[in-house]
Amino acid sequence: MKYKRILLKLSGEALAGADKHGISPEQLIQYTQDIKAALDKGVEIAIVIGGGNIFRGIQAEKSGVDRVQGDYMGMLATLINAMALQSALENQGIQTRLMSGLQINQVCEPFIRRKAVRHLEKGRVVIFGAGIGNPYFTTDSTASLRAVEIEADVVLKGTRVDGVYTADPEKDPEAQKFNNISFAEVYKRGLNVMDMTAFTLCKENGLPIIVFDMNKKGNLERLVTGEDIGTLISD
Numbered sequence: 001m002k003y004k005r006i007l008l009k010l011s012g013e014a015l016a017g018a019d020k021h022g023i024s025p026e027q028l029i030q031y032t033q034d035i036k037a038a039l040d041k042g043v044e045i046a047i048v049i050g051g052g053n054i055f056r057g058i059q060a061e062k063s064g065v066d067r068v069q070g071d072y073m074g075m076l077a078t079l080i081n082a083m084a085l086q087s088a089l090e091n092q093g094i095q096t097r098l099m100s101g102l103q104i105n106q107v108c109e110p111f112i113r114r115k116a117v118r119h120l121e122k123g124r125v126v127i128f129g130a131g132i133g134n135p136y137f138t139t140d141s142t143a144s145l146r147a148v149e150i151e152a153d154v155v156l157k158g159t160r161v162d163g164v165y166t167a168d169p170e171k172d173p174e175a176q177k178f179n180n181i182s183f184a185e186v187y188k189r190g191l192n193v194m195d196m197t198a199f200t201l202c203k204e205n206g207l208p209i210i211v212f213d214m215n216k217k218g219n220l221e222r223l224v225t226g227e228d229i230g231t232l233i234s235d
C-alpha cells in the first residue's frame with residue numbers, strides 16, 4: 001500500500017451533487033463506496049468534510065449575521081454533513097467515529113488527538129466535524145492541521161476537478177494540468193490549491209497534498225494503491 005494513513009478532504013459543495021445545495025443521496029453513496037474500497041485495501045482513513053453546501057461564514061454578513069457567528073454556523077454545517085457521511089458509512093458496515101472541534105456531546109466525541117489515532121489504528125474511519133472549532137478558519141485548514149496532528153502520510157483533496165491547472169479549467173479551455181508541482185511553484189504562480197493558512201501548514205510540515213477528482217468513481221482506491229492520478233504537491 002502506498003500510504004498507511006490518509007486524510008481525505010471532501011468539500012461540502014461536492015456533496016450537493018447536481019443540486020448545488022443540500023446533500024445528494026447519490027453523491028453520498030458514491031463517496032461511501034469509494035471510501036469502503038480504499039479501507040478494504042488496508043489504509044487508515046480520516047476525513048474532513050466541508051460545509052459549503054449548507055453555509056459559509058463569509059456569506060453571513062449579507063444576512064445581517066456577523067462573521068464570527070457565521071463561522072460557527074458554518075462549523076455546524078460541516079457537522080451536519082459529517083453526520084450524514086457517518087450514517088452512510090455505517091450503512092455499508094464500516095466502523096466510524098465522529099470527532100468534533102466544538103463540544104456537542106450528545107452527538108459526537110470531542111477531538112482528542114490520542115483517541116483519534118487509536119480509532120484509526122483499530123480500523124475505524126474517523127470523521128472530523130465542526131472544523132478546528134475556531135472562526136476565521138476553513139475546513140481546508142482543518143484538514144491540514146488534523147493531518148499533521150495524526151501524522152497522516154498525505155492530504156487527499158477530493159474536488160470536482162482532476163488536479164491543479166495553470167488556470168481554472170472550468171473557465172479557461174487553454175488551462176494545462178500539472179501532474180507534479182512543488183509548494184514553492186504553487187506560491188510563485190499564485191495557484192489556488194487551498195487557502196494560504198492550510199497550504200502553509202502542509203508546506204512547513206512537509207506534508208504532501210494530492211488534488212484529485214473525487215466525483216469519479218474508483219479514484220480514491222486508485223490513489224491509495226499507488227496510481228498517479230490528480231496533481232501531487234510536495235517539496
Ligand code: UDP
Pocket residue numbers: 010011012013049050051052053055056057058070071072073074075077078130131132133134135136137138139140142
Ligand atoms: N469554519 C470555521 N472554522 C473552521 C472550519 C470551518 O469557521 O475551523 C466555517 C467557515 O465559515 C467556513 C464554513 O465553516 O466557511 C464551512 O467550511 P468550508 O467553507 O471550508 O467548506 P467547503 O468549502 O469545503 O465546503
